[in-house]
Amino acid sequence: MKNAERGILSPYDLRKPLNRIVYLLMCLVILAMVLSMVYPIAVAFFNGVKANVEVNTFPPHFLPESWNWDNYSKAWHYIDLPKYLRNTLFIFAGNMVMTVVVLGLASYSLSRLEWPYRKAAYGFFMATLFVPPATYLVPSFINLKELHVISTFWGLWLPAGANAFYLLLLKSFFDGLNPELFESARIDGASELRGFFQIAFPLSLPIFATLAIFVFSSAWNDWFWPTFVLSQDRYPLSTAIKLFVIDARRLDLNIRFALLTMVMVPPILIFLVFQRFIIRGLHLGGVKG
Known part of the structure; x- marks a missing residue:
C-alpha cells in the first residue's frame, strides 16, 4: 500500500468531535464560495437559452421551460x-x-x-x-x-x-x-x-x-x-x-445573456487548463529571501 501524503488533518485528528465540526464548517465555507462563483455563470447560461418573455417574467425561475439554442446563433451574428x-x-x-x-x-x-x-x-x-x-x-x-x-x-x-x-x-x-x-x-x-x-x-x-x-x-x-x-x-x-x-437599449435580454456566456467561456477554460502553470510560475518568480 502506498503511503498517502499527510494533510493538515489526519484520520486520527478527525476522530475528535471538535475537529470534525471545524472541518465541516471549512467544507461549507468552500462550498458557499464555489456556489457564489458558479451561480452567475449558470444564470447567464440558462437565461441565454430562454425565450425573451421567460427571461423577463417575475418571479424569475432558474431553469428554462424551453431550450432555445438558436439564441446563440442570433448572438453570434449580432x-x-x-x-x-x-x-x-x-x-x-x-x-x-x-x-x-x-x-x-x-x-x-x-x-x-x-x-x-x-x-x-x-x-x-x-x-x-x-x-x-x-x-x-x-x-x-x-x-x-x-x-x-x-x-x-x-x-x-x-x-x-x-x-x-x-x-x-x-x-x-x-x-x-x-x-x-x-x-x-x-x-x-x-x-x-x-x-x-x-x-x-x-x-x-x-x-x-x-x-x-x-x-x-x-x-x-x-x-x-x-x-x-x-x-x-x-x-x-x-x-x-x-x-x-x-x-445596448433594444437588445433582447436572452440574446444579451447568450453573448455574455460565449465571452465568459474561453478565459474560464484557459484558466482551468493552465492553472497549475500560474501557481508554479508564482513560486518560481517569488521573491527569494
Whole structure:
C-alpha cells in the first residue's frame, strides 16, 4: 500500500468531535464560495437559452421551460465577434512581445548587469506599484497622443512594457539562475544580448508562460482603456461587448445573456487548463529571501 501524503488533518485528528465540526464548517465555507462563483455563470447560461418573455417574467425561475439554442446563433451574428476576437488576440500578441523584449531585457539588466544606480532604478520601478492606476491615465493618454499612436494598437502595446509587477517576477526569477552560466558565456565571447536570448530566455520559459496567462487575462478583460486609445474597428472583444451589448437599449435580454456566456467561456477554460502553470510560475518568480 502506498503511503498517502499527510494533510493538515489526519484520520486520527478527525476522530475528535471538535475537529470534525471545524472541518465541516471549512467544507461549507468552500462550498458557499464555489456556489457564489458558479451561480452567475449558470444564470447567464440558462437565461441565454430562454425565450425573451421567460427571461423577463417575475418571479424569475432558474431553469428554462424551453431550450432555445438558436439564441446563440442570433448572438453570434449580432456583432462581428470574429473581428473583435482577432483584435483581442492581436493586442495579446503585441503585449506579450513587449513583455518578453522590454520587461525581459530590463529585468535581466537589473539582475545580471552592473551599472550605476541600478538599485535606485529598481526601487523607482517598485515604487510605481503603490501608485493608483487612475492617477496616470491622463498623463499616459497625453504621452501617447504626443507620440501619435492614438487609434492604433501601439497605444496598448507601449504601456504593456512598463508593468512593474511583471518586472518584479522576472527579476526574482533571473536572480535564481546560476551566475556561472552567464560568466561562461562572457568568457566565450557572447554578448549580453546573446546571453539573454540563448541562456536566460530558454531557462525562463516557465515564468514567461505564467506571464502569458496574465497578459492574456488583461487583454481579454480590459475594456476601459481601449475606449480611449483605439478606434472602433480596433476594439477588443471586451470593449465591444461593453459598448454594443451591455449598453445596448433594444437588445433582447436572452440574446444579451447568450453573448455574455460565449465571452465568459474561453478565459474560464484557459484558466482551468493552465492553472497549475500560474501557481508554479508564482513560486518560481517569488521573491527569494
